Amino acid sequence: MKNTALTNTHIALGAKMVPFAGYNMPVQYVGINAEHETVRKAIGVFDVSHMGEFILKGEGALELIQKVCSNDASKLYDGKVQYSCLPNEQGGIVDDLLVYRMDEKTYMLVVNASNIEKDWDWISKFNSFGVDMKNISDRTSLLAVQGPKAAQALQSLTDTDLAAMEYYTFVKGTFAGVENVVISATGYTGAGGFELYFDNEHADKIWKAIFEAGAAYGIKPVGLGARDTLRLEKGYCLYGNDIDDYSTPYEAGLGWITKFTKSFTNSDALKSQKDNGVTRKLCGFEMIEKGIPRHGYEIVNDKGEIIGEVTSGTMSPSLKKGIGMGYVPKELSKIGSEIFIQVRNKAIPAVVVKLPFYKG
Secondary structure, three states, X not given: OEOOOOHHHHHHOOOEEEEEOOEEEEEEOOOHXXXXXXXHHOOEEEEOOOOEEEEEEOOOHHHHHHHHOOOXXXXXXXOEEEEEEEEOOOOOEEEEXXXXXXXXXXXXXXXXXXXXXHHHHHHHHOOOOOOEEEEOHHHEEEEEEEOOOHHHHHHHHEOOOHHHOOOOEEEEEEEOOEEEEEEEOOOOOOOOEEEEEEEHHHHHHHHHHHHHHHHHHOOEEOOHHHHHHHHHHOOOOOEOOOEOOXXXXXXOOOHHHOOOOOOOOOHHHHHHHHHHOOOEEEEEEEXXXXXXXXXXXXXXXXXXXXXXXXXXXXXXXOOOOEEEEEEEEHHHOOOOOEEXXXXXXXXXXXXXXXXXXXXX
C-alpha cells in the first residue's frame, strides 16, 4: 500500500487506517457522526492526497481534453474549474474528473485515486495532438478544508481573498509561507471550503499551519468515512458506486456535463440517448420505515421483483434517517414513487425524493 506524506501524522492522531484505492488512508479519528457534524457546522480537514493529478500542456491540450471529456472545456478561462467525465466507447464512464485551466495551453486534470493508471492510459490513447502529459500524482499532496468557517480560519495564511472566491474557481499563490499552492473552491461535501494542492515536501508545514489557524474555530481532522456521508447527503456521485464503466451520464443524471457543442468519445450514441431517453435512472430515496440501506442491497417493487440495487446508502447523520441512491426503471424514478429496499430479507418501504437530501 502507498502512504501519503501525512500518513504518520494520521497514525499519531489515533486515526483508524484502512486500505483505500491502494493507499493507507484514515477512515475516522473519533467517529464518523462527530466528524460529519464538525464539517457541517465548523471546519474539518481531509487528507485526500490519494487523488490523481495530471498536467496537460501544449498547443493541442484543449483539443485533447475536448476529445476525451463530455463537458465543453472551451468555456473555461484561467482560474476556472469544470466538472466533467470521460465517456468510454460503449456509453459508460471511464471516470469523473475536474478540469483546471491554468492558462491557455496548460490544464490540470484531477482524477479518482482508484483510476489513476486507467485514466492515464485512456487519455494517452487519444493523444494524437502532441500534448505533453505529466502524471504528478505521487509528488502532489491534497488537503480539503471543508466547512462554513473555512474561509475565516484560513484567511490569515494567505493574501488571497478566500471569502471572495467563486464556486469552481482557483488561484495559484502563497499559502502558509509556501509558494505555488493551488487554492480551489470546488468541494465534495456541500459545506463550503477549499482544496489545497502542493508538493509533498510542504505537507507537514501546511498541515500544522492549518490546525494552528483553525484552533479557535473548532477545527478537526476528518476521515474518509464522513467524507462519504457528507457527499451522499448532497447527492454527489461516487465513482465505482453510483457511476462506472456501465452507467451512462444520462442514466446517472449527469446530462448537465454532457455538451454536444463539439465531438467527443461516443458523443453520437450519447446524443441519441439524450433524444430518445433512457430506460433506467439513478434516483435518491429516503427510508419510510426504520432501516439502513447499504451498497449492494437489492431494490424491489411492490410485487417483490428485483428492479435494481443500492449504489450508495447510509444513515444520514444530519437527517437522522436512512438515505440512498440506486438505479431503477425510469417509471419508478419519479419523485414520490414508492420502492422497497431489501434489508436482512425484509422489504422495507422507501420513497424517491429530489436530490440533494440535505438542503443546508
